Amino acid sequence: xxxxxLRRGLATAPVLLIVAVIVFLLLRMTPGDPAAAIAGDxxxxxxxxxxxxxxxxxxxxxxxxxxxxxxVLRGDLGHSFFYRMSVTxxxxxxxxxxxxxxxxxxxxxxxxxxxxxxxxxxxxxxxxDRFIMGASVLGFSVPVFVAGYAxxxxxxxxxxxxxxxxxxxxxxxxxxxLRNLVLPCITLAVMYAALIARVTRASVxxxxxxxxxxxxxxxxxxxxxxxxxxxxxxxxxxxxxVIGLSVAGLIGGxxxxxxxxxxxxxxxLTVDAVLSRDYPLIQGITLFFSLVYVVVNLLVDLSYLxxxxxxxx
Amino acid sequence: xxxxxxxxxxxAAALSALALTFGAGAGAETVLRTVPSSDLKILDPIWTTANxxxxxxxxxxxxxxxxxxxxxxxxxMVDKYSASADNKVWTFTLRPGLKFHDGAxxxxxxxxxxxxxxxxxxxxxxxxxxxxxxIAAEGPNGFRMSFKQPFGVVLDALGxxxxxxxxxxxxxVADTPADRQIEEMIGSGPFTLAKEDFxxxxxxxxxxxxxxxxxxxxASGLAGGKVVHVDRVEWVLLRDPQTQANALxxxxxDMLETVPSSGYAGMRTNEKIELVDVMPAGxxxxxxxxxxxxxxxxxxxxxxxxxxxQEALLRAQATFRDFYKPxxxxxxxxxxxxxxxxxxxTGKPQFEEARKLLKESGYDGKPVxxxxxxxxxxxxxxxxxxxxLLKQVGFNVDVQxxxxxxxxxxRTKKDLPExxxxxxxxxxxxxVDASSPIGYSPLTGNGDQxxxxxxxxxxxxxxxxxxxxxxxxxxRKEIATRIQQLVLDNGVLAPLGxxxxxxxxxxxxxxxxxxxxxxLYWNVQKKQSPQ
Numbered sequence: 001x002x003x004x005x006l007r008r009g010l011a012t013a014p015v016l017l018i019v020a021v022i023v024f025l026l027l028r029m030t031p032g033d034p035a036a037a038i039a040g041d042x043x044x045x046x047x048x049x050x051x052x053x054x055x056x057x058x059x060x061x062x063x064x065x066x067x068x069x070x071x072v073l074r075g076d077l078g079h080s081f082f083y084r085m086s087v088t089x090x091x092x093x094x095x096x097x098x099x100x101x102x103x104x105x106x107x108x109x110x111x112x113x114x115x116x117x118x119x120x121x122x123x124x125x126x127x128x129d130r131f132i133m134g135a136s137v138l139g140f141s142v143p144v145f146v147a148g149y150a151x152x153x154x155x156x157x158x159x160x161x162x163x164x165x166x167x168x169x170x171x172x173x174x175x176x177x178l179r180n181l182v183l184p185c186i187t188l189a190v191m192y193a194a195l196i197a198r199v200t201r202a203s204v205x206x207x208x209x210x211x212x213x214x215x216x217x218x219x220x221x222x223x224x225x226x227x228x229x230x231x232x233x234x235x236x237x238x239x240x241x242v243i244g245l246s247v248a249g250l251i252g253g254x255x256x257x258x259x260x261x262x263x264x265x266x267x268x269l270t271v272d273a274v275l276s277r278d279y280p281l282i283q284g285i286t287l288f289f290s291l292v293y294v295v296v297n298l299l300v301d302l303s304y305l306x307x308x309x310x311x312x313x
Numbered sequence: 314x315x316x317x318x319x320x321x322x323x324x325a326a327a328l329s330a331l332a333l334t335f336g337a338g339a340g341a342e343t344v345l346r347t348v349p350s351s352d353l354k355i356l357d358p359i360w361t362t363a364n365x366x367x368x369x370x371x372x373x374x375x376x377x378x379x380x381x382x383x384x385x386x387x388x389x390m391v392d393k394y395s396a397s398a399d400n401k402v403w404t405f406t407l408r409p410g411l412k413f414h415d416g417a418x419x420x421x422x423x424x425x426x427x428x429x430x431x432x433x434x435x436x437x438x439x440x441x442x443x444x445x446x447x448i449a450a451e452g453p454n455g456f457r458m459s460f461k462q463p464f465g466v467v468l469d470a471l472g473x474x475x476x477x478x479x480x481x482x483x484x485x486v487a488d489t490p491a492d493r494q495i496e497e498m499i500g501s502g503p504f505t506l507a508k509e510d511f512x513x514x515x516x517x518x519x520x521x522x523x524x525x526x527x528x529x530x531x532a533s534g535l536a537g538g539k540v541v542h543v544d545r546v547e548w549v550l551l552r553d554p555q556t557q558a559n560a561l562x563x564x565x566x567d568m569l570e571t572v573p574s575s576g577y578a579g580m581r582t583n584e585k586i587e588l589v590d591v592m593p594a595g596x597x598x599x600x601x602x603x604x605x606x607x608x609x610x611x612x613x614x615x616x617x618x619x620x621x622x623q624e625a626l627l628r629a630q631a632t633f634r635d636f637y638k639p640x641x642x643x644x645x646x647x648x649x650x651x652x653x654x655x656x657x658x659t660g661k662p663q664f665e666e667a668r669k670l671l672k673e674s675g676y677d678g679k680p681v682x683x684x685x686x687x688x689x690x691x692x693x694x695x696x697x698x699x700x701x702l703l704k705q706v707g708f709n710v711d712v713q714x715x716x717x718x719x720x721x722x723x724r725t726k727k728d729l730p731e732x733x734x735x736x737x738x739x740x741x742x743x744x745v746d747a748s749s750p751i752g753y754s755p756l757t758g759n760g761d762q763x764x765x766x767x768x769x770x771x772x773x774x775x776x777x778x779x780x781x782x783x784x785x786x787x788x789r790k791e792i793a794t795r796i797q798q799l800v801l802d803n804g805v806l807a808p809l810g811x812x813x814x815x816x817x818x819x820x821x822x823x824x825x826x827x828x829x830x831x832x833l834y835w836n837v838q839k840k841q842s843p844q
Contacts, residue, residue: 031715031733033722038355040362040476044754044764045725047434054492082354083513084494093512152559164559165551167515262551262560264515272352272514275688277718 001305008301012294019290020283024068027279028061034081034277055081068283077284082276087284090269097167098265101188101257102250104181106243108189109196114239116193117200118227124205132197139194148187148260155183165262184261188254192246199242203235210234236307244300251296252289343543345823345839346566347832348551350814353517356506357494359434362476362754364743368831371535372519372546373414374480374500377405377424378472382534382828384649384748386472389528389536390419390481390501392454400463400784407454410526413483414505421450426487428471428479433491435477437470437751440781465784466751474535474830475746503527503539503835504546517548519834532827532836539835542825546834554690561586567823567839570832571814573690574632580817587820590813591832593744594638596645597630597695597809600755601737603768604727607681607708608736612674614804615657617681617737619667620702623660623810630694631812639810643756643797646811648748649786650793658801660810667706680711682730684723684738688716695739695809724765738765739809745830750780750796755806758799768805 035051036043052058056067071078077087120132156164162183168176207213208231216226255267266285273281304311349368355361358370379389388394392408411419425448432438446459458467471479482500489495498506503525510518527538549566551557554576560566562585572580572588580586599621607613627637640646641660642653681703685696700710711730715723720738728734747753757763758773773796780792800806816832825836 031722032718033725034718036721036725037718038361040366043362044436044762046762048725050492080513084356084496085513090513094514149555156563157559160563163565164563165556165565166549166560259553260556262549262553262556264512264550268552269514275716275718276354 008298016290023286024065032277037276078280080281081278087281094266094269097263104185105188109192112193113196117197118204120201121204136194136197139190144256151183167263184257196242200239203238204231207231207235237304240303244296248293248296251292343839344545345543346547346549348557348566348569349548350571352550358480359431359477360494367476367478370480372504373506374502378468379535380472380474381536386468387536400465401460403458403467405456411501412524413501414499419501420453421456423484426484427481430487430491431479441470463782466781475752503541519546534829541835542838568818572817574636587818588815589826591816591826594811594813595742595744596747596811597741598806599739600766600806601804602766605729607676610674612670613676616667616671618807619663620706622662626695626698627810629698637812643800643808645744645747652794654794655801671707678709681708681736683712684720684735685712685714686717686720687714750793770803773799
């Protein structure tokens with residue numbers, strides 16, 4: 001186990017380095033100049049050239065990369081060209097909304113998807129199964145912006161129950177925090193629950209055909225106990241994998257949802273950074289996202305140990 | 314009948330009264346929530362020409378002079394001023410009692426340092442300092458400017474409303490080199506920046522500066538008494554137009570600084586919302602690259618200008634007739650220097666003449682590259698329509714879609730279009746930018762030193778210098794008209810007409826918005842929602 005963690009830890013460094021190099025080079029190859037964006041529309045070419053020099057963009061790519069890498073190795077992701085704040089601080093500011101969305105969405109998703117998936121598997125081929133699977137196809141097919149606007153129209157504009165936009169920090173009270181999260185998280189949970197319900201149904205269905213289930217049934221174990229303690233427990237590994245990927249996806253950027261609900265999360269920050277060619281910010285966020293994927297994957301792998309004692313690393 | 318209270322009841326009553334007092338105080342805070350027209354990323358108003366940074370500057374800084382709603386420059390921080398008969402010596406005295414947000418008095422040393430930093434970045438400021446012999450303090454509240462040659466636009470420079478605005482900062486802040494952004498946001502304006510609440514890309518919060526002493530005159534445009542009626546102004550950044558509309562209808566924000574044409578249809582008929590014309594309309598212009606073929610040839614250039622159909626272009630971009638207005642003057646129609654003396658240019662297509670000129674120009678049929686900023690809803694339809702108009706004349710057109718960040722980089726290139734250069738792009742100007750020859754950035758004739766497109770029209774620069782030297786309005790108008798004729802004859806730019814973007818407020822909740830180049834938050838009152 002320790003050996004496994006050590007190997008994974010060591011494997012992370014080259015992954016991050018490769019990501020860093022690719023992102024750095026791609027950004028420099030992409031047209032668009034942050035200096036021109038900073039200077040504004042009425043600025044002259046001389047103004048832009050001066051800003052390029054001040055930002056160090058007139059130096060060779062190699063020098064720029066070496067300087068940035070040196071900073072990163074010292075734990076400093078640099079400063080945003082536009083906001084004049086450290087990239088770490090900016091990511092920190094935007095992390096709370098993103099983590100909040102991810103956490104609440106995952107909880108909602110699991111609460112909806114697992115029972116529905118297990119129920120569909122237990123009634124395989126029946127009306128309920130067909131209904132749940134049909135609904136899950138619908139849930140997965142409806143674009144997030146359609147679901148989002150529909151929910152705003154109903155719950156905010158018509159019923160007036162919930163705010164149509166914005167994010168309230170958890171420090172300002174759990175009530176307002178949750179109120180602002182309900183609609184975006186339901187919007188996302190509809191899609192993720194549909195996906196996970198289908199995976200759950202498939203895994204549990206497969207488990208239900210195994211010999212140990214037949215044995216359990218022959219021994220007269222109650223159906224619900226057999227479903228939850230035997231079939232679901234044995235089908236948990238692929239479900240955990242999909243949930244893990246969903247978490248990484250939610251942290252990695254739910255841009256459309258954040259835009260519709262005006263949530264100042266990491267997805268929105270990424271889009272802003274890309275549109276304005278804020279190189280240090282894009283580089284920092286990309287590294288952060290890479291790290292998130294590596295960590296989530298590691299946690300998913302570790303969860304296999306708990307879910308299936310036969311697995312050894 | 315006497316009222317008898319037990320000590321316990323008396324204490325409870327006292328506590329209730331206290332709670333009511335403080336509760337009322339806290340609850341009575343008036344918060345105005347508004348959606349700005351773009352994200353505020355750069356806080357130093359001398360660092361960028363972005364309008365949103367200028368608007369931020371107007372909240373926390375004050376200016377020596379300011380433009381009123383009729384376009385006249387009026388004293389703001391200045392109490393008295395005078396100019397010598399030859400416009401070579403100007404003296405100023407500051408209003409008594411001016412204070413920065415940290416309580417320090419505003420002195421002439423602060424003013425001199427602020428103007429020096431501003432002049433290093435602003436084009437008009439640079440011209441002013443080039444013409445200047447000296448600027449010196451006369452006591453704590455007075456200063457004098459002496460010029461080597463007559464300089465008639467001192468007030469226009471000190472009261473200019475378009476970026477870069479000469480905001481007055483404390484000397485210690487203004488001493489920051491002009492090529493480094495300032496760190497401390499201290500001004501003497503009617504609001505203070507709540508830095509602890511500043512969430513980049515999300516929310517910017519300003520508080521009323523309770524120590525601010527407004528001028529006695531009523532507010533007018535950027536001038537007059539800046540009386541603040543709200544305790545707190547929150548700029549809430551909402552990117553999506555539908556989200557903006559929802560938030561306004563739901564009462565989650567009180568106003569949208571600008572309504573995009575896409576949201577107009579739904580809003581103008583909604584009884585909860587009132588559309589107000591705060592900011593003047595602004596013009597669209599085509600900018601041609603004079604460095605590369607075919608627009609290095611005057612005949613091809615004129616052919617391209619003769620293809621312009623303002624009505625068709627504006628209808629495609631702005632959709633609603635009450636959003637746009639054709640205008641052939643290079644200056645904002647209705648402004649002081651607007652003129653109908655435009656020579657050949659009518660803003661209506663003259664295809665026959667254009668085809669003839671294009672043939673005479675010897676155009677070789679190589680693609681004419683027009684840049685289209687796909688991510689800019691205010692500009693992204695014009696290039697395609699203009700491309701079609703040019704095709705009708707005989708140009709081979711290649712409309713290349715890109716994002717705005719790429720466009721602003723690409724327009725700096727002087728290469729041939731096939732090597733990453735360009736032939737034309739279309740952009741938008743604030744009405745105040747286009748109201749005078751000296752503040753209008755693309756009106757340059759000094760080739761490589763000038764605005765993108767780099768036209769060489771030496772007489773244009775000479776005329777601008779003459780404009781700067783005089784204070785006589787009739788003379789200025791005459792020079793401005795001659796500048797317009799030169800600009801059109803030489804294809805420095807071509808005006809495509811004007812568009813406006815109204816401000817949307819919750820009806821009956823927000824009042825007191827002042828006509829101005831940007832949305833201002835003094836004089837604005839917020840009432841409780843009628844819902």
